[in-house]
Amino acid sequence: MGRKSLFFGILLVFLLNSKVGQCSISEKIPLGAIFEQGTDDVQTAFKFAIANHNQNDSGRRFELQAYVDVINTADAFKLSRLICNQFARGVYSMVGAVSPDSFDTLHSYSNTFQMPFVTPWFPEKVLAPSSGFLDFAISMRPEYHQAIIDTVKYYGWRRIIYLYDSNDGLLRLQQIYQAFAPGNENFQVRTVRRISNVTDALHFLRGLEEQSRWENKYVVLDCSADMAKEIVVGHVRDIALGRRTYHYLLSGLVMDDRWESEVVEYGAINITGFRIVDGSRKPVKEFLEGWKRLDPVQSQGAGRETISAQAALIYDAVFVLVEAFNKILRKKPDNFKNINTRAGRGQFYNNGSKILDCYPPVGWVSPWEHGDKISRYLRKVEIEGLTGEVRFSEEGRRQNYTLHVVEMTVNSAMVKVAEWSDETGFVPVAAKYTRLKPAAHIERNKTYIVTTIVEEPYISVRKEEPGELLMGNDRFEGYCKDLAELIAKKLKINYELRIVKDGKYGTENNEVKGGWDGMVGELVRNEADLAIAPITITSERERVIDFSKPFMSLGISIMIKKPMKQKPGVFSFLNPLSQEIWISVLFAFVGVSIVLFIVSRFSPYEWRILHPTDEPMRHPPHLHTNSGGTMANDFSLLNSLWFSLAAFMQQGGDISPRSISGRIVGACWWFFTLIIISSYTANLAAFLTVERMVVPINSPEDLASQTEVEYGTLYHGATWDFFRRSQITLHSRMWEFMNSRKHVFVKTYDEGIRRVRQSKGKYALLIETPKNDYINERDPCDTMKVGRNFDSKGFGVATPLGSPLRDAVNLAVLSLKEDGELTKLKNKWWYDRTECPKDKQESMRNELSLSNVAGVFYILIGGLFVAMGVAALEFCYKSHLEAKRAKIPISDALKNKARLTLGVGRDFDNGRYYTPANQIGPTTDNETPHSNTHTQV
Structure with a gap:
């Protein structure tokens, strides 16, 4: 009995100890x-x-x-x-x-x-x-700057472009500098640039492309995986940037992230990067099985076959x-x-x-x-973790790790080309390049459905003539209809045009099947095989459908109502010379006249002797000499002004300077008037025949800096989405203006164009350039495009993801562009059918109207009235003087003058009143009258 009690006691202690061990687990x-x-x-x-x-x-x-x-x-x-x-x-x-x-x-x-x-x-x-x-x-994370250096050496790059987005990247650049021997002429960092976003990076690359378009460019991109993806996609889609001349080395471990093979841009340019997760290892495979089974809604970022x-x-x-x-x-x-x-x-x-x-x-x-x-x-x-062997140094740094150097090349999937470790360095491996997708097969006997949208001049419904029955594709006409014919001919396929059911281009819409509406939604749901329409290539759309190369390049532009042309002013003939020049000419005229008067007074050659018995009133300015004679000078101040005016009008005066100094003044004045009149005549025709328009908006900056002219876009269109997403300060400010005034958005382009025409210049429509150019050529020809474009993009032919038509359509578009067929189509539907003929406008522009030269008539009429008024004053003044001298009433003097003026009483015997002006002094039998041909003013 005692032994049993001892046994149960030992068992109880064992169970208690076991229980304590189990508690420790919790x-x-x-x-x-x-x-x-x-x-x-x-x-x-x-x-x-x-x-x-x-x-x-x-x-x-x-x-x-x-x-x-x-x-x-x-x-x-x-x-x-x-x-x-x-x-x-x-x-x-x-x-x-x-x-x-x-x-x-x-x-x-x-x-x-x-x-x-x-x-x-x-x-x-x-x-x-x-x-x-x-x-x-x-x-x-292990250090990988040495991996960057060894990769650059492996490819033999001598000049690199380094783009980074953080201070961390700048530190890695410093280590790269230190790794290469100082003063090594075989290697240099060509350009270093810190980028803040994708737009900043692409703007820098465009500037680089303009400087050296055909030079190979090796770009080390030190940024996050998301930014790297967007830069690559943006580069490939930017028609201003080359592809074959670029090779990107993505610093960091961004290649572990998911690079979707269906995004064609990832395989359209040479990319090299590093990967630390080896998907071929058993622990990684087991982990990815569980990772893939996670619900991506509850576990965001999971549910994929890869892990960052x-x-x-x-x-x-x-x-x-x-x-x-x-x-x-x-x-x-x-x-x-x-x-x-x-x-x-x-x-x-x-x-x-x-x-x-x-x-x-x-x-x-x-x-x-x-x-x-x-x-x-x-x-x-x-x-042993997902990233390989995990071991640390005394400083807490990873050691004994391996990075995989991978490439993504044109038409090739991601492939490992080397391994790099902190112990062995860069070790190349045999790369097994595989195509992203096998060659697609196009069914020739199939009728492909082409979805499109009614919008002139791309697609419009033809009007049937009496007795005409239109069927099939013949019901439509337009740029996209002709483009579809050319592509179908290149691909040797049959097609059927169908108008999109909801009349939309395509935006994300969770309320419809597939999450997209419009033409994009029909492609996503495989209700159509192609979309040939003015559909803009965007990154959001390209995630769900494929696009060809752009068949038309465009940008967002400003459409305004064409302002009324300003009628030329009454004095528009003065416009060829600026106001400053006219004032300067006036001062020059007065100055020359005064100088001519002064030099004529000082020069003895401008003076001549008159007979002492001549009356002073009949002669120019004079001086009495000691011998009783009189010295006369033709260049009084008024005569000097008359001489200068006659020379300026290129008319000969009846007096001319006889002294050298006077002739110098005259010659300089003649040369001056020759240049001024020639310049005036050269510009006169252009200023009188061109009617100028005063445009209130000349650039996007002008539009954004004012509030009098409202502006808007097509609601939920690509332009609307562009301003909504843009991070550029100008675009953001314009979006805030539009978003705070919801009424500026329009549901259709026709509504927006009608609003521009009816707003009397108080509304501008932000519209794509092809549509803008087309409307400007349509009657009533009252709209116009102003300023530069906001962006650069293109229209593309869209296909469902993975469609066998994608590559063939792409090649067809490129072939049509190289052959000039796309240019011919553009001219056919935009300019050859214009409703605003320019020949008539040009001929009308060359005809002068009365309003162009009305000012000249006003000056002529005004001058005539002034001359008549001055003549009347002279008439009265002389009559007053004669009446005073003859001591007769003023009325008699006026009557005598009037009879003489009207041709009555020319033989009036009062010779002292009407002594001929050319008789200077009394004549004798041996003398002839002294003739003075100089006009007295």
């Missing part, structure tokens, strides 16, 4: 996690790793409990409070994937409080090994922490005592304190007591 180690907003796949990989560990019952000593915070700011104060909240939760280590700006704050707290911090990546050279301090941050490098690194980071904790617990199982619950930790959590306090009352920081130990054990971890 113990939880808390982890703090901080992620930047927009890292959905990284967060999903982190949670997936936590779940996989906690669900693994074999040999598990503890569970992980994660406290996850997602931030959307780099504000140091807000981030500090968040970090302190994590510390207060009693976390044993921090995990995070944040931007470089946020990393600095997190890294500082990690080292200050000795809190281990594991991250997929952090900036280059965070803490120099020579500092002597233990860095509590560990990066899962960042997500793979954070997944490995969790198991690095797990291995470090296991090592600690295997060596000393009670190291983390009382960690089951927060209340259970009590004073044993950290140096007698319940929490790790960022603001201790004692005034000094109390670090995490297990931080140093955990950090040192992290550096001793060696595991």
Whole structure:
């Protein structure tokens, strides 16, 4: 009986010990996690790793409990409070994937409080090994700047273009500089440029293309995977950029991301990059099986056959922490005592304190007591993860890792061309190039459905003539109808044109099947085989359908109502010379007259002697000599003005200077008038025959900087989407203006054009250039295009993804463009059928109307009236003088003058009143009258 009691006692102790062991399994180690907003796949990989560990019952000593915070700011104060909240939760280590700006704050707290911090990546050279301090941050991403250098050397590039988007990229560039021998003339960085977005990068590449179009360009692109993809797609779709002359080397581990083979742009240009996840390894295959089964709605970023490098690194980071904790617990199982619950930790959590306090009352920081130990054990971890062998140096850097160098070339899928490791360097491998897709087969006997949209001049419905019955494709006419005929002829296929059912081009619409409406939706749902219409090639559409090369290049332009031509002013004949010139000529005229008067007074050759008995009133300015004679000078001030005016009008005067000085003045004045009159005559015809238009808007900047003229676009069209998504300041400001005035948007182009014509210049329509040019050639010819285009894009022939017609249609479009057929079609439907003939306008433009020269008539009539008025004044004045001298009434003098003026009484005997002007002094029998032909003014 005693032996039985002893046996059951031993059994009870064993069961109790077993129960205690089972309880230890349920113990939880808390982890703090901080992620930047927009890292959905990284967060999903982190949670997936936590779940996989906690669900693994074999040999598990503890569970992980994660406290996850997602931030959307780099504000140091807000981030500090968040970090302190994590510390207060009693976390044993921090995990995070944040931007470089946020990393600095997190890294500082990690080292200050000795809190281990594991991250997929952090900036280059965070803490120099020579500092002597233990860095509590560990990066899962290996250094790869040497891989970039070795790859550049492998390809033999002598000049590279380096584009980067962060300070991290600039540090890698510095390391590249240092790797090559200083002064090495065989290698140079041709251009370095920091880019802020895709638009900035493409703008820089366009400028580079203009400088050296045919030179090979090797571009090292140091940016995120998403930006790299968008730059590649934007490059290929930009008709201004070449392809064969470019080779991109994508810095970073962006090639692990999903590069969809159906996006044709990825295989349209040479791309080289690095990949760290080897999909052929068994652990990776097993992981991807589970990763692929995750619901992408609940687990964003998952549900794919691939995983990004960042997500793979954070997944490995969790198991690095797990291995470090296991090592600690295997060596000393009670190291983390009382960690089951927060209340259970009590004073044993950290140096007698319940929490790790960022603001201790004692005034000094109390670090995490297990931080140093955990950090040192992290550096001793060696595991096989998704990113290969995970091992760290004493500085917390990855070592003994391997990168795969892969290429994506024209018409070739991604293929590995080399392996690079920190131990062996660059090792080329035999590349097995495979085509993205096999050659497609086109069924010749099939009738392909071509969807299109009614819009002149692309497609319009023909009107039946009396007795005419139109059927099939003959019901339509237009540019796209002719284009469809040419493509069908090239491909040797039959086709049927159908008008899109909902009358739309195609935008995302979750309410319809396939998620797209319009022509794009019909292609997505395979209701049509082709779309030949003015449909703009955009990145959103290209994700769901394929496009050919652009058959027409275009951009967004401004359409306004053509302003009324200004009628020429009454004095438009003065326009050939500016106001400043006319004023200068006037001053020159007065100045020359005064100078001529002065030099004539000083020069003795301009004076002549008159008979002493001549009356002073009958002669020019005179002086009495000592001998009783009189000296006369023809160039009085009025005569000088008359001489200058006659010369300016290119008419001869009846007096001319006789002195050398006077002739010099005259010659200079004649030369001056020759040049002025010649210049005036040369410009006169152009100014009188051209009617000018005053355009209120001349550029996009003019339109955006005012509010009097409203402007809008087609609602939910490609132009509308362009302004909605654009990050350019000018475009964003215009979008804000339009979006705040919903009435500026129009449902159809016809509505917008009608609004432009009826708004009296107070509305402008943002419309694509081909449509703008076409409407401007249509009656009533009252619209016009102003300013430059906002962008550059193209219309393409669309096909469903993976359609066998895609490549054939692409080649057909290129062939038609090279043969000039597309240019002929454009001229046929735009300019040959214009309703605004220019010949008539040109002939009318060359005819002068009365309004062009009305000012000349006004001057002539005004001059005549002035002359008549002056003559009347002279008549009255002379009559007054004669009446005073003859001592007769003024009325008699006026009557005598009137009879003489009217031709009555020419033999009037009062000779003293009417002595002929050419008789100077009395004559004798031996003398002849002295004749003076100089006019007296």
